[in-house]
Amino acid sequence: MARWLPRSTDLTRFCQKLNRVKTLEDDMMETSFNRCLSTIDLTLLGIGGMVGSGLYVLTGTVAKEIAGPAVIVSFIIAGFASLLAALCYAEFGARVPKTGSAYMFTYVSVGEIWAFLIGWNVLLEYMIGGAAVARAWSGYLDSIFNHKIKNFTETHVGAWQVPFLAHYPDFLAAAILLVATAFISFGAKVSSWLNHVFSAISMGVILFILIMGFVLAQPKNWSTQEGGFAPYGLSGIMAGTATCFYAFVGFDVIAASSEEARNPQRAVPRAIAFSLGLATGAYILVSVVLTLMVPWHTLDPDSALADAFYRRGYAWAGFLVAAGSICAMNTVLLSNLFSLPRIVYAMAEDGLFFQVFSRVHPRTQVPVVGIVVFGLLMALLALVFDLEALVQFLSIGTLLAYTFVAASIIVLRFQQQKGDVPAPAASGRPNPEPHEGPSGGELKEYESFSDKLQLVDRDKSKEQREPGQLKAAFEPYLEFLSDFYPGEVVTVAVVTLMVSAICLCSILVFGNTHLHLPTWSYSLLLVLFSLGFLLSLLLIWAHEQQHSIQTFQIPLVPLSPALSIILNIYLMLKLSYMTWLRFAIWLLLGLLVYFGYGIWHSKENLREPRPQRVSARYVVFPDGSLEERVQAVQPSSQPAAGLPDTDTDDCKR
Numbered sequence: 001m002a003r004w005l006p007r008s009t010d011l012t013r014f015c016q017k018l019n020r021v022k023t024l025e026d027d028m029m030e031t032s033f034n035r036c037l038s039t040i041d042l043t044l045l046g047i048g049g050m051v052g053s054g055l056y057v058l059t060g061t062v063a064k065e066i067a068g069p070a071v072i073v074s075f076i077i078a079g080f081a082s083l084l085a086a087l088c089y090a091e092f093g094a095r096v097p098k099t100g101s102a103y104m105f106t107y108v109s110v111g112e113i114w115a116f117l118i119g120w121n122v123l124l125e126y127m128i129g130g131a132a133v134a135r136a137w138s139g140y141l142d143s144i145f146n147h148k149i150k151n152f153t154e155t156h157v158g159a160w161q162v163p164f165l166a167h168y169p170d171f172l173a174a175a176i177l178l179v180a181t182a183f184i185s186f187g188a189k190v191s192s193w194l195n196h197v198f199s200a201i202s203m204g205v206i207l208f209i210l211i212m213g214f215v216l217a218q219p220k221n222w223s224t225q226e227g228g229f230a231p232y233g234l235s236g237i238m239a240g241t242a243t244c245f246y247a248f249v250g251f252d253v254i255a256a257s258s259e260e261a262r263n264p265q266r267a268v269p270r271a272i273a274f275s276l277g278l279a280t281g282a283y284i285l286v287s288v289v290l291t292l293m294v295p296w297h298t299l300d301p302d303s304a305l306a307d308a309f310y311r312r313g314y315a316w317a318g319f320l321v322a323a324g325s326i327c328a329m330n331t332v333l334l335s336n337l338f339s340l341p342r343i344v345y346a347m348a349e350d351g352l353f354f355q356v357f358s359r360v361h362p363r364t365q366v367p368v369v370g371i372v373v374f375g376l377l378m379a380l381l382a383l384v385f386d387l388e389a390l391v392q393f394l395s396i397g398t399l400l401a402y403t404f405v406a407a408s409i410i411v412l413r414f415q416q417q418k419g420d421v422p423a424p425a426a427s428g429r430p431n432p433e434p435h436e437g438p439s440g441g442e443l444k445e446y447e448s449f450s451d452k453l454q455l456v457d458r459d460k461s462k463e464q465r466e467p468g469q470l471k472a473a474f475e476p477y478l479e480f481l482s483d484f485y486p487g488e489v490v491t492v493a494v495v496t497l498m499v500s501a502i503c504l505c506s507i508l509v510f511g512n513t514h515l516h517l518p519t520w521s522y523s524l525l526l527v528l529f530s531l532g533f534l535l536s537l538l539l540i541w542a543h544e545q546q547h548s549i550q551t552f553q554i555p556l557v558p559l560s561p562a563l564s565i566i567l568n569i570y571l572m573l574k575l576s577y578m579t580w581l582r583f584a585i586w587l588l589l590g591l592l593v594y595f596g597y598g599i600w601h602s603k604e605n606l607r608e609p610r611p612q613r614v615s616a617r618y619v620v621f622p623d624g625s626l627e628e629r630v631q632a633v634q635p636s637s638q639p640a641a642g643l644p645d646t647d648t649d650d651c652k653r
Contacts, residue, residue, distance in 0.1 A: 019111035020604045022104075022350065028097055033260045034188055034365040039267040039274075041192045042254045044199045045338070046275025048331025049250025051202065051282055053136050056325040058247055059287050060304020067240030069222050069291040070230035072284055074240030079280035081241070082248035084564035085402040086276050087554040088409045090269040093255040094551035095412075097264035100346030101256040101339070102401035107350070109408040109415070116598055118404050119347045120590035121583075123340065125397035127374065130336035131381035132391055134173035137329040138382075141172070143303075144322055166386045173382040176333065181375030184337045187364040188260045195334050198327040205324025206282055208317075209305060213289025216312050226295045242571055247283060249398050250332070251276055256339040269552035337378070341370030351605070352598035396575055396583050403568040406561035407494055413545050413557050414468045414490040467546045474542045493539045497562060498569075500532035505570040537562050 029035075037045075063071040092105040100107070103119030142149045153168050160167060184191050222229050230237060254271045258264040290299070293308045300307040306318035341357075345367035348358035361368040381387065465471070468486030470478055481489050507525045511517045517525070540558045554560055599605065 017599060017605065018113040020602075021109060021111060022107040022115075022604065023607060024096065024098075024108060031098075031259050032360045032365065033099070035260055035262050036189050037192060037257060037261045037267070039270050041196075042257060042261060042267055042271035043274045043278075044195055045192070045257060045335060046251045046254045046271055047203075047278055048195050048199050048328075049253045049335035049339075050248050050275065050279040051206075052133065052250070052328045052332035053140070053325060054247040055206070055282060055286055055328060056305055056321065057302065058244070059283065059290055060299045061301040062240045062243055063287065063291055063296050063304070064299040064301055066232065066243060067236045068227060068229065068231040068296050069287075070232070070237050071240055071244070071287045071291070073230075073237050074244045075247075075280065075283045075287055077237070077241045078244035078248060079276070079283070081245055081564075081567050082251070082280075083276060084560055084567070085406065086248075086251050086272050088402075088405045088561055088564060089252055089255045090272045091409060091552055091554045092405065092412075093258045093268035093272070094265045095549070097258045097261065097268070098346065099256055099259040099342040101252045101343060102405050103343055104346055105255075105408050106404045109412040110404065112352070112599075112602060112604065113594060114404060116347070116352050116594050117587060117590055118401050119343055119352070120593070121397040121586065122343055122401055124586055125394050125401075126336045126340040126343070127378050127381060128387060128391065129394050130177065130333060130340070130378045131173070131385070132387045132394075133329050133332045133336065134177050134378070134382040135166075135170055135387060137176060137326060137333070138170050138173040140322065140325055140329070164386055165384055169383050171383065174379040177337075177375060177379040177382055180330075180333050180337050181371060181379070184334065184341075184375070185361075185364065185366060185368050185371045187366055188257075188338075191334060191338055195331055198330045198334070201327040202324050202331060205320055205327070206286065208320060209324075210285050210289055212309070212314070212317065213286075213293055216314075217289060217292035219292065221292050221295050227297060231296075242574060244283070245571060246395055246398070248276065248279060249394070250335055251279075252401070253335045253339045256342050259342075265551045337371070337375060340374050340378075341367045344370045344374065351601040351603045352594065354597070355601070393579060393582055393586075396572055396579055399568045399572045403498075403565050403572075406564040406568070407498060409554060409561045410494050410540060410558045411487075411491060413553075414540070414543055415487050415546070416467055465544045467544050469544050471542055471544055478542065490540050490543050493536045497533060497536035497540070498565060500529050500536060501562075501566045501569050504529035504533060505566065505573050508570065509573045533562075533566070 059071065062074060063069065067074050089101070089105075096104060096108055098104050100119070102122060103115050106118050107115035138149070149172055150168065153171065157169060160169075183194055220226070232239075251272055254268055254275065258268050261267045286305070290304060290308060294311055298311075303318075303321075306321045309315070309317035309321065344353060344357045345360070347353035348355055348370075357367060357370045357373070359369050360366065466486045468488075468490055470482050470489075475482055504526065507515075507517075507522065507529065511522045511525070537558060545557065
């Protein structure tokens with residue numbers, strides 16, 4: 001039986017394959033795509049991805065059912081939480097201007113299998129998200145015409161009563177996806193121009209809503225007679241924050257488009273900051289005018305803005321709101337169809353997904369095969385499937401991607417930069433530069449060992465420590481950590497931090513409800529896991545970071561990414577168990593694809609040197625003893641006895 005068990009060396013090599021990182025090209029600006037997008041183009045793409053139907057539906061739903069007028073505070077907190085994740089994307093997008101977004105960021109810092117699983121989840125997230133928005137677009141347009149489209153389809157085609165299938169085939173949703181797919185396949189410039197048109201109409205409608213809303217505002221709607229500003233208290237505000245957080249999902253389209261940006265080092269961070277700021281401002285201001293126009297408890301969750309104008313005597317404004325909503329949903333559709341094929345292209349280009357999706361059209365310079373195939377799949381989903389049960393899957397895929405990108409920022413910041421030469425402290429051997437002697441041409445020789453020690457001490461006092469090494473101030477207290485290779489301790493600390501965050505959030509979410517822990521054990525576990533989280537954070541901070549980086553850097557590392565990690569994990573654990581079950585099934589399918597195809601066709605696998613048979617080589621001295629030979633190679637002012645002067649000259653050369 002023992003002969004069939006894998007050897008430890010084989011297991012080690014297998015684990016190294018799973019965790020190998022992507023090798024980046026020296027010139028990261030070289031690409032087969034067309035670098036034609038400006039900062040404004042990327043900003044409008046980000047706004048289009050975030051300001052969708054949520055502005056017209058989500059604000060009214062959260063205000064009436066969860067938080068009341070305090071939905072404003074919920075959006076402020078959710079905007080700040082999204083900012084933590086957005087800054088991580090901004091730093092990566094500027095440093096690694098390649099398409100692939102969270103998949104690419106994880107691949108260059110954490111490892112291959114984790115990157116594949118992130119890309120695999122983001123793939124399904126975009127497919128379901130695009131199909132769900134198309135069905136919402138169809139339903140919104142149908143409601144304007146008193147559901148005539150739905151009634152006609154059910155009468156002439158029929159209705160279905162099958163689990164996981166829609167009640168009727170939504171041909172309108174499939175048609176809009178096919179039209180959008182055709183426009184996206186014409187190239188990045190055409191997609192950007194179309195997004196500009198819809199974004200301009202949408203922002204014009206939002207501006208109209210704000211002006212008219214403040215004109216019609218009645219401060220008494222926040223008074224105690226109407227329930228006050230925060231009728232559901234702090235718990236309602238935090239519950240609203242968890243829901244509002246998903247309104248800001250969509251800024252990652254900017255990172256996915258970085259390979260088509262003219263100057264990604266500047267454009268990507270600016271576009272993410274501008275788009276997130278404008279989107280947060282839009283959500284907050286619309287929430288203000290909505291809850292001031294009519295009492296919050298009388299809002300219609302399905303069409304809050306249109307209904308509010310109708311009740312104030314401006315029924316005609318409802319048509320403008322409907323037009324703005326449809327244009328906003330168009331921008332979200334374009335955002336999904338723009339990002340998805342590029343992430344699939346990045347995976348195929350690295351060999352982890354089927355090679356056919358890495359083909360770029362020579363004229364339009366877009367991955368046309370991925371656009372057409374996944375556009376058709378998205379249209380099929382919108383046509384026949386019931387997407388309401390799958391919408392929550394969007395949340396877990398997004399939050400998982402945010403978590404890994406935040407962890408990748410910490411790992412990458414404490415790694416050696418490409419081309420770094422190990423510092424003397426890492427190798428333990430000084431490498432003094434030669435000094436000219438009095439004659440100007442001869443090397444200075446150090447006669448004693450104490451002279452060499454003085455030289456080493458002098459170099460150590462001037463050295464600059466590498467990224468990932470222990471800071472000099474902590475070396476007397478944590479001297480046992482200085483023996484590790486730079487970055488190893490930080491990687492272990494990041495894993496410990498994530499495990500501590502999972503345990504801490506599990507106690508917070510399930511401790512009183514599902515686990516029914518007594519008070520003493522609940523408090524003890526909270527303290528233990530909080531200490532583990534904080535100690536991991538301090539251990540990471542005790543190491544040196546990269547210094548000479550010319551691109552944007554997220555401030556307060558590792559604190560900012562660590563806060564993003566714990567927030568994302570907390571929100572993931574708040575999702576239903578059915579969402580986790582579907583997520584596990586999708587992960588298993590992804591692992592089958594990876595181990596069946598990706599691990600064998602990975603370009604990093606092709607770069608690995610093949611094992612070769614190593615033979616030992618010996619040098620045999622025909623005469624003289626070993627002691628004489630050792631004495632001969634020792635530095636001396638005079639040539640050793642029996643050793644010709646030419647050997648000494650050769651050594652100097």
